[in-house]
Amino acid sequence: MKDYFCPVCRSQLRIDDQIVLSAKSPKNEQGLIFLSAKIGDYSKKTHPDFEIREGEEYKFYCSVCHAQLNDEEKPNMVKIKLEEEGTIYDCYFSNIAGEEVTFKVRGEEVEEYGFHKERRRKYFDVPDEYKKYL
Numbered sequence: 001m002k003d004y005f006c007p008v009c010r011s012q013l014r015i016d017d018q019i020v021l022s023a024k025s026p027k028n029e030q031g032l033i034f035l036s037a038k039i040g041d042y043s044k045k046t047h048p049d050f051e052i053r054e055g056e057e058y059k060f061y062c063s064v065c066h067a068q069l070n071d072e073e074k075p076n077m078v079k080i081k082l083e084e085e086g087t088i089y090d091c092y093f094s095n096i097a098g099e100e101v102t103f104k105v106r107g108e109e110v111e112e113y114g115f116h117k118e119r120r121r122k123y124f125d126v127p128d129e130y131k132k133y134l
């Protein structure tokens with residue numbers, strides 16, 4: 001099982017098969033959001049009072065320390081840490097509701113997932129030898 005943790009406070013963000021974060025809409029509506037811990041699964045859950053609207057840009061925060069997780073250098077990317085079999089990766093996903101993009105990055109190693117990955121590929125130098133498998 002993969003573990004996801006906050007890059008700032010290093011608290012665990014995964015409970016069972018979901019990642020628990022806090023999110024805020026452009027209109028400052030905020031709430032908790034559950035994202036699937038399975039890479040490539042873009043299902044999400046919120047309370048009915050906190051409706052996620054497709055196409056809107058959200059800010060994401062650590063559910064423990066409330067640090068903002070939107071990446072400053074890569075617009076529209078949210079970054080958390082992923083630990084898999086003792087190896088730590090940066091895991092990026094889109095802050096735009098409905099945009100299916102995930103990048104798993106460790107040094108030169110870049111894995112990309114999701115229907116809309118080409119939109120954000122410019123932020124990552126995806127080596128040619130990986131591209132053919134994706």
Ligand SMILES: [Zn+2]
Pocket residue numbers: 006007008009010011062063064065066067
């Ligand atoms: Zn944190």
